[in-house]
Amino acid sequence: MKVLVPVKRVVDSNVRIRVRADGSGVELTNVKMAMNPFDEVAVEEALRMKEAGKVSEIVIVSIGPAAATDTIRTGLAMGADRGILIKTDQNVEPLAVAKLLQKVIDEEKPQLVLMGKQAIDDDYNQTGQMLAALTSLPQGTFASKIELNGDSVDVAREIDGGIQTVQLKLPAIVTVDLHLNEPRYASLPNIMKAKKKPLDEKTPEAYGVDISPRVKILKTSEPAARTAGIKVANAAELVAKLKEAGVI
Template sequence: MKILVPVKRVVDYNVKIRVKPDGTGVELANVKMSMNPFDEIAVEEALRLKEAGKASEVIAVSIGPAKAEETLRTALAMGADRAILIATDETVEPLAVAKLLTKVAEEEAPQLVILGKQAIDDDSNQTGQMLAALLGWSQATFASKLELGDGEAKVTREIDGGLQTISVKLPAIVTTDLRLNEPRYASLPNIMKAKKKPLDKKTPADYGVDCARRLEVLKTEEPPMRKAGIKVASAAELVDKLKNEAGVL
């Protein structure tokens, strides 16, 4: 069984985000980039399924600029078997990503697609659901536990009320939550080997997908600075401030 794992190149989660002076977007020049943390969890889960004998091949795919090759090589260093780069310098929105992944899935015929529930740069939380709709496959989102059985996947989901366990028929789309696993670190020998592995490089045009943007960003602003907190002498004073100053009561 093949497992397809889409991965995205994003600003590293440890980096403090800065807005460009002209407000046209986020500053990416000379900023550390890495694999989206939720996608890293997806890669780890696919590798664990392969190590357990549930899968035969793990294929990583990324859509983005040429530098996204680094993200794919990270996936290869972790243990992925193959990698596909769909190179484009355009900002690809979730629907276009889902359309491209649909073409890849039809070409590679995986039984399972595991991807992060969202990317930490746009927080859209849309691609997995759109991909399931386009393919007509079962889906299980926000997975905190995944078990494969005979022709089905048993998924424990994190929902507002706690945990929910469902079974979905394969082929299926599964999106990962933070508590699914702890991703492994790629060893130095594997990193060196990954640098030599060939990548399958394509473009959106090869799949006949139009990546033109449908949304226009008018302006990007940093959130306002948080005001310092104050101490109150009594509960009565707290209620008074909440009512007369904050206006929340």
Template sequence: MKILVPVKRVIDYNVKPRVKADGTGVDLANVKMSMNPFDEIAVEEAIRIKEAGKAEEIVAVSVGPAKAQDTLRTALAMGADRAILIETDAEVEPLAVAKILKAIVAEENPGLVILGKQAIDDDSNQTGQMLAALLGRPQGTFASKVDIDGDHVAVTREVDGGLETVKLSLPAIVTTDLRLNEPRYASLPNIMKAKKKPLDVKTAADYGVDIAPRLKTLKVSEPPVRSAGVKVADVDALVAKLKELGVA
């Protein structure tokens, strides 16, 4: 079985994003970028499935600028076998990404597509579900456990009330949640080996996909600054203050 793992280049999760002065977006100048954390989990899960002897090849794919090659090389260093970059400097919306992935799935014919449940830059949480709809394949979202058994995969999902396990017929789409696994660090020897692994660079036009935006960002702004708390002498003063603020 072949596994396809889409990954995205985003601002590193340790970095506090800064909004541009004109409010048109997030400032990416001189900002550390890395692989989306949920996608790292997806890569790790694909590697574990391969190590268990249930997959033969892992293909990492990314849609983004030329610098996204670094993100793909990270996936290759972790254990992916080859990579595909759909190069574009435009901001690609989830639907366009799903359409590109659909075309790649038709070309690669993977038995399983594993991707992060959402990217931490736009928090859309849409691509996996859209891809499953476009392909007409079963999906297991927010996975905290993935167990492949023959031509089926059991996915334990994190839901509001606890956990839910669904059994999907392969081929299928799975999106990963935080508690699925702990991604490994790429060792220096593997980082060096990753430089020699195949990485194909293509464009959306190669797959006949129109990536023209259908949404327009009107304004990006910082969240309001939280006001300081107020100390009160006793319970009576607290109640009086709450009444004054209109919350009691």
């Protein structure tokens, strides 16, 4: 069984985000970048499936600049087999990403696509659903548990108020949540081995996909700073303040 895992290069989750002075977006100059945390979870899950003998090959695919090669190499160092970089310096919106991934699926014919439910930079949470629509494949979203069973996969989905388990016939697309697993760290020997693993480089034009933006970001701004709290003398004053605020 072949598993395809799309990954995205984003600002490291431990970095404090700074908005550009002109409000045109987030400052990326000299900022540490890393693999999207949700995608790391997807890579880890694919690796566990391979270690269990249920998966034979794991392919990592990323869409982005030349520097996204490092993100793919991270997945290869974790244990994936090969990578594909669709190289572009443009910002690629979810629909264009889904169309490119559709082309990759047509080419690679994976039995399972594992991907993060969203990226931490834009929080769209759209690509997996769009990809399922374009490919007409069954989808399981917000997965907190995944079990392969022959020609199907059981997906436990986190929903409001509980867990919903669905069974999808393979091939299928599953978007994962952070609660699914704890990603491993790549060892130094595996990091060195990853440099020799195959990594193909392609372009959106080679797939015949138009990645022209359809959405214009008008302004990016930081959230308002929290105001200082106040102390109340007694319970009666607390109740009065809550009433003033419309809480009760």
